[in-house]
Amino acid sequence: MKQTLAQKIIARAAGRDHVTAGEVVTAKVDLAMIHDSGGPRRVAPILKELGVGLWDKDKVFLVSDHFVPGDTEEGASILALTRTWARDTGVRFHDGQGICHVVLPESGQLQPGMFAVGGDSHSPTGGAMGAFMFGIGATEMAGVLATGEIWVKVPETIRIAWTGQLGDGLMAKDIMLALCGRLGMDGGKYQAIEYTGEAIKALSMQERMTLSNMAAELGGQTGLVAPDEVTAAFLRSVGGAVPDLSDLHTDEGAEVLEDHTFDATALAPQVAAPHSPANAMPADEAGKTAVSVAYIGACTGAKYEDLQAAARILKGRKLAAGVELLVAPSSKRDQDRATQEGIMAVFEAAGAKVLPNACGICAGYGTHRLDADVTCISSTARNFKGRMGEASSQVWLGSPLTVAAAAVAGHIVDPREMLS
Amino acid sequence: MSGRIFLFGDDIDTDQLAPGQYMRGGIEAIATHCLEAIRPEFAQTVRPGDIVVAGRNFGAGSSREQAAEALRHLQVVGVVALSFAGIFYRNAVNLGLPILIAPSIDDVADGDTATLDPEGGVLRLTTKGTDVALEPMPENLRAIINNGGLVPHLKKRIAAEHKGTAE
Ligand code: SF4
Numbered sequence: 349m350k351q352t353l354a355q356k357i358i359a360r361a362a363g364r365d366h367v368t369a370g371e372v373v374t375a376k377v378d379l380a381m382i383h384d385s386g387g388p389r390r391v392a393p394i395l396k397e398l399g400v401g402l403w404d405k406d407k408v409f410l411v412s413d414h415f416v417p418g419d420t421e422e423g424a425s426i427l428a429l430t431r432t433w434a435r436d437t438g439v440r441f442h443d444g445q446g447i448c449h450v451v452l453p454e455s456g457q458l459q460p461g462m463f464a465v466g467g468d469s470h471s472p473t474g475g476a477m478g479a480f481m482f483g484i485g486a487t488e489m490a491g492v493l494a495t496g497e498i499w500v501k502v503p504e505t506i507r508i509a510w511t512g513q514l515g516d517g518l519m520a521k522d523i524m525l526a527l528c529g530r531l532g533m534d535g536g537k538y539q540a541i542e543y544t545g546e547a548i549k550a551l552s553m554q555e556r557m558t559l560s561n562m563a564a565e566l567g568g569q570t571g572l573v574a575p576d577e578v579t580a581a582f583l584r585s586v587g588g589a590v591p592d593l594s595d596l597h598t599d600e601g602a603e604v605l606e607d608h609t610f611d612a613t614a615l616a617p618q619v620a621a622p623h624s625p626a627n628a629m630p631a632d633e634a635g636k637t638a639v640s641v642a643y644i645g646a647c648t649g650a651k652y653e654d655l656q657a658a659a660r661i662l663k664g665r666k667l668a669a670g671v672e673l674l675v676a677p678s679s680k681r682d683q684d685r686a687t688q689e690g691i692m693a694v695f696e697a698a699g700a701k702v703l704p705n706a707c708g709i710c711a712g713y714g715t716h717r718l719d720a721d722v723t724c725i726s727s728t729a730r731n732f733k734g735r736m737g738e739a740s741s742q743v744w745l746g747s748p749l750t751v752a753a754a755a756v757a758g759h760i761v762d763p764r765e766m767l768s
Numbered sequence: 769m770s771g772r773i774f775l776f777g778d779d780i781d782t783d784q785l786a787p788g789q790y791m792r793g794g795i796e797a798i799a800t801h802c803l804e805a806i807r808p809e810f811a812q813t814v815r816p817g818d819i820v821v822a823g824r825n826f827g828a829g830s831s832r833e834q835a836a837e838a839l840r841h842l843q844v845v846g847v848v849a850l851s852f853a854g855i856f857y858r859n860a861v862n863l864g865l866p867i868l869i870a871p872s873i874d875d876v877a878d879g880d881t882a883t884l885d886p887e888g889g890v891l892r893l894t895t896k897g898t899d900v901a902l903e904p905m906p907e908n909l910r911a912i913i914n915n916g917g918l919v920p921h922l923k924k925r926i927a928a929e930h931k932g933t934a935e
Contacts, residue, residue: 372906386831398922422792469831469855485833485859491918494926499908533779534825538854567828569854712788732783732829733805739789 350602352505353572354540356595357480361463369504369603377492378462379407379479383448385414385711386467386486388433389426394490401437403496408439409457411448416706419715446679446705449473449561449647453553454681456588460575461596465492470647470729471570472541472563476556477583478575478596480540483564503569504605505598506536509545512613517764519657520551520558521649521727521747525618526610528565529628536568539605542598543573547612553582554653561648562729565625574598617762619725620745623733631750634760641724642667642755643736644748645676645703646710649727652682654748658727659691661752661766662698668758674716676703698756709736718743725754770894771817771845774810775878776803780822782829782856786838798834799841816843819884819891821876823849827856836860836867846884848873848891848902861909864917868902875900886913 349366351359359367361375382391387410395401402408412430415423434441442451449470452458460478465471467489474481484498492498510523527535541563548559556573563571573579574597580590598604619634621627644650644658655677667673675695677683683705686692695702708714710728718724718737724744726736731743744760753763784805786798803810820839826849827835836859839847846866850873860867866886876882881895887910891900905913915921 372908374908394919397919398926400926467831469829471831483831483855485831485836485855485862487833487918488858488862491862491922494922501906533828534851534853537851538857567825567853730829732781735783735788739805 350599352540352598352602352604353478353542353574353596354480354503354505354570357461357463358500358502360461367502369502372499372501374497375463375500377407377465377496377498379409379458379464380489380492381409381411381448381452381464381466381471382489383410383414383468384412384426384430386489388430390486391490391493392433394487395494398490398494400494402439402493405437405439407496408493409452409455410434410439410441411445411451412443413447414707414711414713416444417704423713444705446681447647447707449557450651450678450682453477453557454586454679456583456586459588459591460579460593461591465489465498469564470561472568473557473561473647475560475563475570475572476553478573478579478593480570480572482569503539505540505542506568506606507542507544507604507608509607509609510543510547510612511545511609512547512611513550514547514612514615517617517749517767518615519747519749520555522615522618523612524559524562524565525620525625525628525745526615528562528620528625529618531566531608533565533624533626534567536563536566538567538569541566541568541571543571545609548573549576552653553578554651557651558648565729617747617750617764619750619760620731622742622744623731625730625745630762631746631760632762634744636759636761637723637744638759639723639725639744639754640670640672641718641722642671642673642751643709643724643726643728644751645674645708645726646728647678648729649748650676650678652685654727655682655686655691658748658752659694661749661756661763663694665698665756667699667755671755671758673698673700673755674703675700676708677705680705712736725751725760727751769817769845770881770883771815771819773819773821773876773878773880773882774814775876776806776820776822778823779825779828782827782832782835785827785835786832791832791834795834795837795841799838802838802842811842814842814844818844819882820844820847821849821873822847823873824851825853826851827853829853831855833859833863836863836865840865846886848884861912862918864913866913868905870900870902873900
């Protein structure tokens with residue numbers, strides 16, 4: 349029977365030969381990721397109420413990222429609770445190392461073919477590794493932690509192919525904003541999105557992570573990229589074992605719900621106007637909107653390659669008068685690498701302020717929340733009203749290149765104008 | 769129990785249901801601000817037994833389960849929509865909030881008096897005397913909702929397992 353990649357992974361986790369789209373099955377979880385916000389403080393009381401411990405502490409991956417660095421009284425107490433729980437349970441804990449969706453793949457623990465859950469809506473990021481990973485709420489996470497199982501409605505697959513090659517100055521974020529604009533925020537219909545085509549195959553693992561991450565903005569349950577040589581090389585580079593990849597793909601002729609094809613060669617840098625990622629348009633059609641804050645941060649927008657891209661624009665340039673550029677590298681590992689390669693020095697020389705490896709204002713936390721009426725351009729994944737600060741703040745989304753270009757120009761521009 | 773219908777449009781997101789700036793308060797505080805961005809009087813006027821009816825993609829956005837919890841806290845008996853965002857759907861089931869898909873809501877008007885029968889899969893519009901047929905929920909999910917949500921459901925299961933090993 350011809351199966352999609354998603355069906356193959358779910359069937360294996362459910363102990364079945366094959367599964368049919370639409371049926372509700374119970375599957376065994378290979379890995380459960382939680383963070384300080386939705387994790388211990390919310391699941392521990394439920395586990396206590398149930399009177400049970402963890403089903404398998406070695407399959408639980410805990411990250412502190414939302415309340416790092418704990419600069420408010422409440423944040424500090426949530427971090428303290430998280431640390432105590434980590435000690436008491438003996439789970440794997442990455443404390444202050446960066447944002448969960450980036451720290452997990454970097455750890456080498458997430459394997460292609462895994463059936464994994466995360467206590468965060470951007471958990472589809474794991475799909476970049478060829479894992480079926482999706483986000484769940486805290487109550488449901490407590491159920492997983494107690495039993496190691498979860499119900500899942502077998503999704504259909506929406507296949508999104510990008511043919512051709514992305515031009516210079518274009519990034520995975522541009523692909524995703526264009527898709528949000530074209531398909532809408534419910535275009536994914538909570539089904540499995542699978543990205544294919546030569547432009548996707550040519551992308552690095554970090555760029556694929558941006559695609560899979562923003563499957564959440566498309567409304568997909570997960571966003572898969574079939575594992576290949578790029579996946580294997582990434583796994584080796586982080587010290588992870590490479591499993592047999594030969595069957596981890598959608599069979600030719602397997603039934604899919606929708607097939608979309610887009611031309612990467614024709615894509616121009618995209619921005620999304622407030623207050624939805626679906627308000628996408630080419631950057632040069634944004635009416636040179638003036639910005640006073642530029643934010644390079646979040647799981648989707650400040651990984652090593654994002655920092656590297658932004659530095660291409662910022663090198664030898666200064667921020668426009670009145671513009672504040674905030675940079676919150678997604679992980680410590682990525683920041684360290686950027687430091688070694690002189691990338692962080694470029695940010696500093698341009699006048700940027702570097703913030704902790706944490707969610708920060710992407711989640712509306714920390715001391716840099718946006719003030720009333722501020723217009724910001726951000727490399728984050730979503731620009732819902734009031735998410736990053738005051739309800740009257742205006743957030744545009746763009747790739748790290750586009751954010752850096754706006755920080756230099758003082759208004760939204762096509763970043764290709766600044767690439768030589 | 770009969771209640772009134774609060775009718776909403778498409779793409780009601782989790783920031784509207786559980787606004788980010790109140791997330792640090794408990795569910796009490798969050799519920800007070802539920803949907804205020806689009807309907808300021810909602811939390812003050814909604815009464816136990818009332819029903820939320822909406823268009824496509826209800827519950828879009830983040831995984832915060834307070835979005836479903838806020839509606840339960842306000843004692844809304846259930847949500848009927850053309851479609852739901854998947855994470856919200858999961859959270860609602862697991863919190864015991866009845867959540868049903870309607871093929872059409874064309875007959876429903878804001879303020880209509882109605883009763884919701886999640887088991888039978890029907891929304892009865894008592895003012896008009898007509899029924900809106902809803903898609904039946906899968907049986908294993910109905911079991912979770914009937915037990916009051918995932919936690920009480922698991923409690924039952926764990927108790928049954930313990931009983932099994934003791935015997
Ligand atoms: S960086 Fe933003 S999108 Fe990513 S996990 Fe943190 S809050 Fe969520």
